[in-house]
Amino acid sequence: MFKNEIYLLAAATALIVIILSLMLIYLVYRKTFEIKTRAQIEQMKKELEPKLLTYVMEQKWASALRVDSKVKKRALEELLSSLASVLQGEELTRNVARIADHQLSGYYKTELKSRLWSTRMNALFHIDIFSISSLEKDILVLLHSRRPSAEERHHCYRILASFNYHGLIELISNDPDGVSEFEYRHILYRINRNQYDQMVLSFYKFNDALKYAILDCIGMQKRLEYTPFLESVAEHTSGECKIRALKALISVGHVKDVNKYLILSKSREWQERMLAAKMFGVVRDKSLIQTLVELMHDQSWWVRFQAGSSIRKYPDGEKTLLSIYQNDSDPYARDMAWEWVNEGDGYTFDNNGLV
Amino acid sequence: MTTTVWSDIAFAFGIFITCYMVLVISFYTIILLISMIQLRKEYNLDTDLAYEEYLHENFTKPVSIIVPAYNEEAGIIPSVRSLLTINYPEFEVIVVNDGSKDHTLNKMISEYEMKEIKKALRVQVETSPIRAIYQSELLPHLYLIDKENGGKADALNAGLNFSSFPYFCSLDGDSILERDAFTKVMKPIIDSNEEVIASGGSIRIANGCDIQSGRILKVGLANSPLVIMQTIEYLRAFLMGRIGLSKHNLLLIISGAFGVFSKYWVLEAGGYKRDTVGEDMELVVRLHRILKEKGLKKKIVYVPDPVCWTEVPEDIKYLRRQRSRWHRGLFESLWNHRKMIFNTKYGSIGFISFPYFWIVEFFGPIVELSGYIYMILAIFLGGVYLEFAIIIFLLSCLYGSVFSMASVLLEEWSLRKYPKVSDIWKLFLYSLTETLWYRPLTVFWRFEGIIQIIRGDVSWGEMKRKGVSK
Numbered sequence: 001m002f003k004n005e006i007y008l009l010a011a012a013t014a015l016i017v018i019i020l021s022l023m024l025i026y027l028v029y030r031k032t033f034e035i036k037t038r039a040q041i042e043q044m045k046k047e048l049e050p051k052l053l054t055y056v057m058e059q060k061w062a063s064a065l066r067v068d069s070k071v072k073k074r075a076l077e078e079l080l081s082s083l084a085s086v087l088q089g090e091e092l093t094r095n096v097a098r099i100a101d102h103q104l105s106g107y108y109k110t111e112l113k114s115r116l117w118s119t120r121m122n123a124l125f126h127i128d129i130f131s132i133s134s135l136e137k138d139i140l141v142l143l144h145s146r147r148p149s150a151e152e153r154h155h156c157y158r159i160l161a162s163f164n165y166h167g168l169i170e171l172i173s174n175d176p177d178g179v180s181e182f183e184y185r186h187i188l189y190r191i192n193r194n195q196y197d198q199m200v201l202s203f204y205k206f207n208d209a210l211k212y213a214i215l216d217c218i219g220m221q222k223r224l225e226y227t228p229f230l231e232s233v234a235e236h237t238s239g240e241c242k243i244r245a246l247k248a249l250i251s252v253g254h255v256k257d258v259n260k261y262l263i264l265s266k267s268r269e270w271q272e273r274m275l276a277a278k279m280f281g282v283v284r285d286k287s288l289i290q291t292l293v294e295l296m297h298d299q300s301w302w303v304r305f306q307a308g309s310s311i312r313k314y315p316d317g318e319k320t321l322l323s324i325y326q327n328d329s330d331p332y333a334r335d336m337a338w339e340w341v342n343e344g345d346g347y348t349f350d351n352n353g354l355v
Numbered sequence: 356m357t358t359t360v361w362s363d364i365a366f367a368f369g370i371f372i373t374c375y376m377v378l379v380i381s382f383y384t385i386i387l388l389i390s391m392i393q394l395r396k397e398y399n400l401d402t403d404l405a406y407e408e409y410l411h412e413n414f415t416k417p418v419s420i421i422v423p424a425y426n427e428e429a430g431i432i433p434s435v436r437s438l439l440t441i442n443y444p445e446f447e448v449i450v451v452n453d454g455s456k457d458h459t460l461n462k463m464i465s466e467y468e469m470k471e472i473k474k475a476l477r478v479q480v481e482t483s484p485i486r487a488i489y490q491s492e493l494l495p496h497l498y499l500i501d502k503e504n505g506g507k508a509d510a511l512n513a514g515l516n517f518s519s520f521p522y523f524c525s526l527d528g529d530s531i532l533e534r535d536a537f538t539k540v541m542k543p544i545i546d547s548n549e550e551v552i553a554s555g556g557s558i559r560i561a562n563g564c565d566i567q568s569g570r571i572l573k574v575g576l577a578n579s580p581l582v583i584m585q586t587i588e589y590l591r592a593f594l595m596g597r598i599g600l601s602k603h604n605l606l607l608i609i610s611g612a613f614g615v616f617s618k619y620w621v622l623e624a625g626g627y628k629r630d631t632v633g634e635d636m637e638l639v640v641r642l643h644r645i646l647k648e649k650g651l652k653k654k655i656v657y658v659p660d661p662v663c664w665t666e667v668p669e670d671i672k673y674l675r676r677q678r679s680r681w682h683r684g685l686f687e688s689l690w691n692h693r694k695m696i697f698n699t700k701y702g703s704i705g706f707i708s709f710p711y712f713w714i715v716e717f718f719g720p721i722v723e724l725s726g727y728i729y730m731i732l733a734i735f736l737g738g739v740y741l742e743f744a745i746i747i748f749l750l751s752c753l754y755g756s757v758f759s760m761a762s763v764l765l766e767e768w769s770l771r772k773y774p775k776v777s778d779i780w781k782l783f784l785y786s787l788t789e790t791l792w793y794r795p796l797t798v799f800w801r802f803e804g805i806i807q808i809i810r811g812d813v814s815w816g817e818m819k820r821k822g823v824s825k
Contacts, residue, residue, distance in 0.1 A: 125404035342473035
């Protein structure tokens with residue numbers, strides 16, 4: 001009754017198994033070939049390493065360093081990658097960049113045009129770590145030619161930031177799909193003073209993600225010169241922008257007049273009260289202790305926690321905490337004081353924990 | 356008359372099994388195609404370079420690693436040591452001693468010079484009473500919570516209450532992590548600007564690998580056929596199944612062995628559920644549920660790169676217990692959230708994930724087992740039944756062996772973790788035999804799980820571990 005169906009199914013199964021077996025043979029062949037190539041690359045690395053080191057340290061060129069095969073390209077690329085991650089000093093880094101530029105940039109130029117996403121990405125990674133600025137144009141071509149993936153675009157932006165490309169701000173603020181705040185941070189982390197100034201000047205024109213990233217980066221890099229800018233943002237904005245500006249100020253560790261921020265300890269937002277507590281711990285002005293003690297009675301756990309942590313940072317902090325623990329009528333404040341009296345410095349607290 | 360009725364039933368049953376299998380095979384084929392495209396995209400990508408920038412603390416989020424331990428004196432010390440060497444800018448390790456009856460607590464205290472600390476715990480999820488909290492004098496980011504026994508979920512909740520970072524990872528005591536496991540798993544969370552609230556990694560089998568002091572030195576394949584079959588099964592489940600499901604946010608499982616969750620959302624969902632065999636799946640289902648109920652566009656994803664290596668049972672006795680337990684866990688999660696199925700409120704989770712897990716994963720063993728019985732009976736009945744039996748057999752070859760073979764090839768085509776050519780041959784040839792012996796065995800064990808559910812059996816079943824680290 002089902003004879004035909006059975007034959008058909010059996011034939012299909014057999015065919016699939018045969019196709020899979022053929023694929024297996026191909027993959028096994030490929031693996032054997034790659035194991036062999038890997039061995040050649042390792043051998044080549046051994047030969048090139050001393051010559052490359054001599055070049056990077058003393059700038060003595062050896063003709064053996066000229067890349068004339070794929071194996072040599074891979075060997076040199078791997079050696080340079082590991083060198084780039086350990087080398088310090090401008091001249092040595094420049095030497096790495098120079099040889100990468102001379103010997104490898106041609107390959108990367110072609111790879112940037114590859115149809116394979118992973119090949120293009122690998123090329124971008126290498127251009128980045130070797131700082132091959134001569135490929136700036138090719139990166140821009142990649143950005144504009146077809147529709148590159150988000151990963152590619154983001155990595156291009158990072159590289160262009162390292163190259164101090166003048167049109168960067170326009171590129172990143174007008175990205176077709178929008179850039180995440182985290183990605184903005186990666187990019188901004190690399191820009192120079194001039195670009196920063198431009199960013200700060202156009203601050204209010206940007207989207208929120210970029211605004212937050214600018215504030216975060218100033219804080220992370222502790223750029224003291226932008227304190228007035230941060231103070232102005234904290235004063236003239238509200239919500240998340242204000243909170244980020246305050247966080248950045250705390251991490252820069254300097255404010256002109258701390259009394260301006262006393263009002264924050266009375267804010268309706270617990271995040272702002274908590275940041276006030278944190279700031280008063282950084283500034284360590286004796287007149288603030290009383291406010292911190294008041295914050296120990298706050299209804300939010302995080303505010304009490306931060307107030308306790310800040311009090312502890314004062315020279316007599318432990319005494320103050322002990323007195324709260326022994327004499328205060330508020331059990332929550334006592335609990336928190338008890339924790340900070342006992343805590344020691346082993347405890348880490350992170351702003352990000354506030355989500 | 357009776358004979359006709361019986362033959363009609365047998366005929367209808369044959370058609371039913373055939374249709375079922377065709378349906379499942381089509382579903383798997385779609386998933387396989389999605390996975391292929393996804394995996395191929397990252398083929399040969401230099402992942403070391405891709406993750407390099409994520410190792411800067413300004414660009415990551417700190418993670419609390421919670422390790423529940425119940426009678427783990429044999430493995431806890433190397434396990435924690437391996438954790439302390441991971442490559443991640445900021446993390447804390449919280450070992451929760453869940454009222455162990457052995458020397459887990461004392462061993463931890465003496466090995467890491469733990470000292471009791473006073474701490475006001477912020478109780479966000481209720482747990483069994485905490486006896487004491489310790490901090491290591493050598494490593495300030497290592498903590499130990501000693502509490503009364505309350506089960507794994509309870510221990511994880513205690514760890515959650517104590518943890519101070521926005522993301523946490525639950526980890527089984529016997530897992531070996533890749534050094535960059537956290538960077539890989541956190542990447543989607545960070546890249547998505549926290550739209551991703553949980554991220555799980557691929558789990559691979561540690562048996563057969565060369566592991567020393569908690570580090571994988573060389574990936575290898577075990578000799579035991581049972582372990583090789585499990586290796587294939589894991590490849591199939593992770594490479595094929597989860598990539599496909601994750602792509603469309605349909606993932607209902609993040610393995611208990613390794614996954615990172617956003618603490619905020621887990622607490623919002625009420626923490627881990629006590630008294631369940633599969634607390635990991637239950638949590639993921641609950642997270643999906645609250646996300647859909649709140650109408651949020653958050654995601655739960657899976658990273659195909661292997662990040663965690665775990666020991667699997669080599670003994671048939673323990674494997675059998677494990678499988679029936681897993682099946683009970685699956686049932687509990689599906690049953691507890693049964694109102695999600697075909698409920699428009701839960702979108703694709705209700706219309707694709709839930710039906711898939713019910714029909715393919717849960718009822719699969721019943722259908723397959725009846726298929727096997729049908730095939731045996733057909734040998735005696737002959738005629739059209741035998742023809743059906745042959746069709747069912749061929750379909751089950753496609754269903755079992757062919758997809759497994761394809762997964763092995765997928766691994767070699769994309770991730771290529773096995774260094775030896777002979778390993779690939781071995782995996783391929785073994786997967787060819789899956790339908791003949793291993794598949795029926797697992798079907799039977801999972802069926803036993805269903806029987807245990809009906810009987811109301813809630814035992815966990817003791818697991819014996821040899822320890823994979825030298």
